[in-house]
Amino acid sequence: MPLLSPGSLDAAHLLRLVLLPAVMLAISVSVHIVANNMDFQRDQLAAKEAEVRRVLAVIREREQLLHAVVDSIDVGLVALDAEGRVTLTNRQQQAFAVRAGSRDTAPDLQQERQKIYDGDGVTFLPPADRPVRRAAVKQEVAGQLLWLGEEPQRIAVSATARSIDGQDGDCAGGSVVLFKDVTDQLAKLAAKDDFMSGISHELRTPLTSILAYLELAMEHPDLPEDVAAHLEVADRNAERLLTLISDFLSASAGTLEIRPEPTDLAGVVRSAVQSAAATAAAKNIALDNQVDHELVSAADPARMGQVLDNLLSNAIKYSPAGSTVTLRGWQHAGHSVLEVVDTGYGMDDADRLRVFDRFFRSSSARRSGIHGTGLGLVVAKEIVERHGGTIDVSSALGEGTTFTVTLPAAERRPSGSALGAEVVTSE
Structure with missing residues (x-):
């Protein structure tokens, strides 16, 4: 009150009157702001902690689900990181390791003392040639056959390795190696x-x-x-x-005998067309032989006759009435090439990849009720490969199939080869 009396309030008194409350107010505001920031950060930390706990719980749940899934499948699994270290195995793989005689070791089948043999069941397979070791050094593994253990408990497994791409393009991923028991299939x-x-x-x-x-x-x-x-x-x-x-x-x-000699495949084609003419006529299918020139190859004429008989027979069986089966031939880069083309039922990609497997018959053939053993193409492939040639197939479901046979060409013309083209049709 004395300061409020007239004449007693000067600048110094006024400064002292205002400064202390202002300083206290500033301190109070600062403390309040800091306290609010700390409360906000504490709330954020609590929320992030709760989110981390939730994410960890989800990760643990997914990890448990992953282990449950990989342990429930009947395929052995070994996962590798980018450095080739084993990061995951499943229960089936551990069972395979027990079969190989390694109950107390890691189940990756890389141990020297494990009883692991090559596909012949006799040759011991060194660790460097085993699937996991090959996958660790980025080698491709596709259907490698192994025998694990000793009789009478030994089993056969087929191993396949697949690379895993890293999330970053510059970062290499790992690999997954799968082992499948194929003992029953082989039997x-x-x-x-x-x-x-x-x-x-x-x-x-x-x-x-x-x-x-x-x-x-x-x-x-x-x-x-x-x-x-x-x-x-x-x-x-x-x-x-x-x-x-x-x-x-x-x-x-494994004793199929091949006796190659300079052979004009045009004559072999004509003989095959003549033999198939009656069957084609019964189904109203035309046989168009476009091999109208000499096509000399180093081949066994009787064996190549078997190949063409089989390819023509299949083309006729799997073609609808009124269609045409075409035979073409030419020479290219020191090889003789033959094609048998039909416009029949065709095959999808899955069947096309297995068409040369023993006893395999395509789904379209099974649905059509056409009889067969699934062995003709196996024998044809064996004959062609023993000639040093190749046989390939291209097909599309509902559009037909083309078989292409490639054989080494011969330098000498066979004697007495007749030439000419013919079209055999049903009337």
């Missing part, structure tokens, strides 16, 4: 081979008898000319059937 294939071998042996005896009686019939002096021609066709096809049965036995034993 079934062996049983099928034994079955076919037995059937082939059983069919050979009656066919030999049929051929003998056909030969006697064709030697009859009063045989009409048209009947003799029919008997010759029957005799020729019975001979081919007997050769095919022998080839089944030889192919299963």
